[in-house]
Amino acid sequence: MIKIERPGRGDGARRLPPLKDGRSAWFAAINRGKKSIALDLEAEADREVLEALLGHADVLLESFRPGVMARFGLEWEAVSPRFPRLIYGSLSGYGQTGPDARRPGYDVVAQARGGLMGLTGTPGQPPVRSGAAVGEIAAGLFLAQGVLAALHDRARSGTGRRVDVSMLDAQVALLDDAVSATAATGTAPRPHGPRHPAFAPCEAVEASDGAFVLAAGNDASFEKLCITMQLPLERDPRFSTNAARCENARLLRRLIEAVTLEHPRAHWLARLTAAGVPCAPIQSMDQVMRDPQVTARNMIVDVLDKYGRTAFKAAGNPVKISGQSDPPTRPAAPDLDGHRGEILRWLNRT
C-alpha cells in the first residue's frame, strides 16, 4: 500500500498526540507497513509519477472533500476512461451526492448528525461521544467491503468501479435497529444508558465493588441467571419473556442489583460464567491489552520503528483467515517520502 502525501508537511496525522520520540503513536500504528511518496499533484514531473502509479494500481483510495480530486483533474469520471480496470474508492463526510456533499465531515460530526450520539449516554444527561471513532471507522469498514466486492466483480467483468461511502451513511447503517424501531413505534428511542434497548437484562449492573456487565437476552440464559442468583423470577409473567423483561427492565434491574450488591464483581463473574450466562468486567484499555483471550488471539501487535526496534503497539488484525499469516510484529510506518527511490525504480522511472 502506497501512501501519497503532500511534500513538506505530509499527512497531518503524523503530528497527532500522543507522541513517542517525536512520532505519533497512532500514525505509526495505522500506517504500519505502508510505503510513502510525496507528490505535488500540480507539478508536471510528480503528476507523471502519479499517472504511472495509477497504471499499476488495482485500487485508488481518497478521502478528500467531494470536488477536491476534480481540481487536480483526478475525479472518477476523468480517471476511469484512462484506467478502466482501476477501482476508485472514496470516503467522505456526506457522500459524493446530495445537498451537503461538499461539506467537510468529521468523526464526531457524523456521530452527532447520524444519531449515534443522541442514543449514547445516560437518560437525562447530556449525550456523549462513543469512545471509539465509530463515525470514521465504520465508514472505512464499509469502504473496504465495497472495494473487495468490486475486486471480486472485476475478476469476471474486467472493469473497475467507483465505490462511494460516507461517514453519515455508515452511521445510519450502524443504527439499523433504531431506524426500524422509530418507524414501527412512531417514536425515536432515547439513550438507554448502560443497557441494550431490545434485550433485558443486557446491561451494566452494580456489584459491591463496582459495575460489571451481564446479558441474558433469551429465556434459557435468563433461567440460568435466576438459578445462579437464587432469584426465582423466570416464571413471573413480568419477566417470563424477553418482551416482558424489556417492558419491566427498570424493575428487573433493581431486583438483580438487590442481589448483586451483596458480593464483589469477581464473585458474580465466576458464577455466571460457570452457569453459561454471558458476562464480563468493564475493562480499561490497559486491562484489555493484558486480557489472556486478547493476547491469545494476537490482537495486540508490536510495530517496529525504521531501525527495526520494537517501538509501538497496535491493534492486531481481527480478520483471521486460514492459511494467512498473522505475525506478532509488524513493519514500521514510513517516513514522509521514504520510498521515493524504491517506487520510482519499480515504475522504471530512474
Next chain:
Amino acid sequence: MIKIERPGRGDGARRLPPLKDGRSAWFAAINRGKKSIALDLEAEADREVLEALLGHADVLLESFRPGVMARFGLEWEAVSPRFPRLIYGSLSGYGQTGPDARRPGYDVVAQARGGLMGLTGTPGQPPVRSGAAVGEIAAGLFLAQGVLAALHDRARSGTGRRVDVSMLDAQVALLDDAVSATAATGTAPRPHGPRHPAFAPCEAVEASDGAFVLAAGNDASFEKLCITMQLPLERDPRFSTNAARCENARLLRRLIEAVTLEHPRAHWLARLTAAGVPCAPIQSMDQVMRDPQVTARNMIVDVLDKYGRTAFKAAGNPVKISGQSDPPTRPAAPDLDGHRGEILRWLNRT
C-alpha cells in the same frame, strides 16, 4: 441468501420488540430479501438437504458458540475436505481459539470487556453502552471483509478458506487509537464524555438552546472557527497547534462556550457551515430519518411484507457502487420455512 432456521421456533430475533402486526420490525429490516428453510440438522432427510445446499453454496456463515457446529459434524475441519471451494465464515463472542473460545458472547459483553464501554461516558459518571450495537456490527463488518477477501482469493487459488472473527477482537480493532495511546503513555485513557481525545476542539458544546457538535482538528479549521466566533485565539500559544489545544481542551471549551451560549444552535450551525468548519446538530433518530442528505442518499428504504405492502423501514446500503442498483424498496423478510419448496426444486430434490 438462504437462512437456515430451527423447525418450530426459528430465529429468536423473529420475536424481538418492537413488534408491528405481530412481526419484529428489526427482524424484518435485517432479513429483507433472504429465503428461509427450516432444517432439523439431526434428522436424516433434512441433513441431506443441508449437504446439497453446501454443494451449491459459495459461503457458509454461522454464529454458534465454538464447538456447536462440531456437535452436528459440521465444523470447518469436517466440511472443508468435502466442499473444498466452500468459504466458511464464523462469528463468535471470543473467536475459535484461546482460553475463552467456548464462552457465550453478546454485544454489550464485547463492549465492556473490549474496552469501548470504559471509554464511553462522562468522566466521573458510570460507563454507558454505545447506542449502536457496535460489538456485534463491527464483527459482522470484519467478517464480510474476510469473506470477500476469501472469494477474491478463491478466484485465483480455487480453494475456500475459514474466516474466524470475534466480537472481542473487533472491539479491540475499533479502539486502535486507545491501544497505541495506552502503550505510548503507559496510562489507559479515561472517558472523554462528548469529545474526541486526539483533536481539539472536537466535541459537543452548549448553545443557548442546547448542545451541538463542532470539529476543528487542524489549524486551518481552527482559524476559521476563531474568525467566525470573533474569538482571537489562533495565535495564542495555548491554542496555536492541535497538540496545544488538546493539552488545554477544558479551558478551550469554556472559552468557546462563553461565546456559543449567546446564541441558539441554528445561529452557529449556519455560520460555521458557511465558514467551512465541520459542525452538526445532535439529531434524534426521527430527525435523522428526515434529514435531506440522508434521504437524498437513499439511506432509509422501505421493506415490504409478504403481501407486497410497504410495511417497515430499514437503513439503506451505505456501500454505493457505480453500476449497481440501489432500489428504494426492498423485498420482504421470509416467513419461517417460507421457501422450502422453492429451495428443494432448485436442488432438484422434489
